Amino acid sequence: MTNNVANKIVVITGASSGLGAEAARHLAALGATVVLGARREDRIKALAEKITSEGSKALAVETDVTDRASVQNLIDTAVKTYGRIDVLLNNAGVMPLSPLENLRVDEWDLMVDVNIKGVLYGIAAALPHMKAQKSGQIINVSSVAGHHVFQNSAVYSATKFAVRALSEGLRAEVKPYNLRTTIISPGAVQSELLNGVHDEATAEQLQSFVPGIAISADSFARCVAFAISQPEDVDINEILFRPTKQQL
Numbered sequence: 450m451t452n453n454v455a456n457k458i459v460v461i462t463g464a465s466s467g468l469g470a471e472a473a474r475h476l477a478a479l480g481a482t483v484v485l486g487a488r489r490e491d492r493i494k495a496l497a498e499k500i501t502s503e504g505s506k507a508l509a510v511e512t513d514v515t516d517r518a519s520v521q522n523l524i525d526t527a528v529k530t531y532g533r534i535d536v537l538l539n540n541a542g543v544m545p546l547s548p549l550e551n552l553r554v555d556e557w558d559l560m561v562d563v564n565i566k567g568v569l570y571g572i573a574a575a576l577p578h579m580k581a582q583k584s585g586q587i588i589n590v591s592s593v594a595g596h597h598v599f600q601n602s603a604v605y606s607a608t609k610f611a612v613r614a615l616s617e618g619l620r621a622e623v624k625p626y627n628l629r630t631t632i633i634s635p636g637a638v639q640s641e642l643l644n645g646v647h648d649e650a651t652a653e654q655l656q657s658f659v660p661g662i663a664i665s666a667d668s669f670a671r672c673v674a675f676a677i678s679q680p681e682d683v684d685i686n687e688i689l690f691r692p693t694k695q696q697l
């Protein structure tokens with residue numbers, strides 16, 4: 450019996466930590482070949498070596514998702530090395546939350562560049578290959594904050610609402626090419642995401658409750674595997690999940 454994950458070529462952005470790294474480990478254990486993209490090359494190389502030493506195939510490609518050529522290189526390297534791309538997990542993201550009135554405009558720019566443009570660059574690089582193959586799956590990572598706007602989350606939420614809008618639009622257009630499109634919207638999951646919150650009061654407030662409720666990144670990895678493992682005629686459109694303890 451096949452799990453419909455084994456032997457697939459899965460490209461993961463933001464694979465150097467948190468959700469992306471855990472998804473890479475989980476999918477590789479299910480027999481996928483994983484191509485890992487992130488800026489911290491030492492991390493993705495070490496992860497690729499670990500996965501390879503455990504008997505699966507993995508490749509690390511230093512990638513900055515704010516640079517279109519860099520994302521193109523990630524996808525093209527995957528296709529050149531393994532002959533095709535079956536899944537793109539558009540996972541790289543940043544969350545420097547703060548109140549709008551603090552005018553942390555550089556952080557607004559960063560969120561737009563990584564969370565929206567990074568996803569678009571991934572789509573731009575993968576879509577031509579998947580169209581030609583007449584198969585493939587693009588999984589974009591949104592958030593509970595892509596469904597609800599909280600205090601201090603205006604820009605982050607805007608980027609994650611955008612990810613959902615882009616994914617819905619993509620789905621509407623790629624039916625003729627037999628492609629699957631999935632949105633995964635997690636609640637609080639253990640990762641390094643909070644390290645990127647530099648507004649002091651916001652960081653303090655988040656640290657006071659998020660670590661107490663956040664669930665293991667394996668929760669996300671299992672959702673990714675579930676979406677990929679469905680038969681090819683089943684398109685899991687969105688998975689929204691939270692820690693049982695999470696109120697909002």
Ligand SMILES: NC(=O)c1ccc[n+]([C@@H]2O[C@H](COP(=O)([O-])OP(=O)(O)OC[C@H]3O[C@@H](n4cnc5c(N)ncnc54)[C@H](OP(=O)(O)O)[C@@H]3O)[C@@H](O)[C@H]2O)c1
Nearest residue numbers: 463465467468488489513514541542592637638640641642
């Ligand atoms: N953890 C949660 O509670 C939660 C909830 C909802 C949604 N999410 C979403 O889940 C995704 C993964 O985040 P995480 O929680 O796993 O946080 P994380 O541990 O901080 O991981 C973020 C990943 O994104 C990568 N990244 C950031 N900027 C990048 C860039 N310019 N180019 C390439 N890669 C970049 C980082 O790699 P490098 O720094 O090495 O480049 C890292 O691998 C994000 O989209 C986040 O918004 C997380």
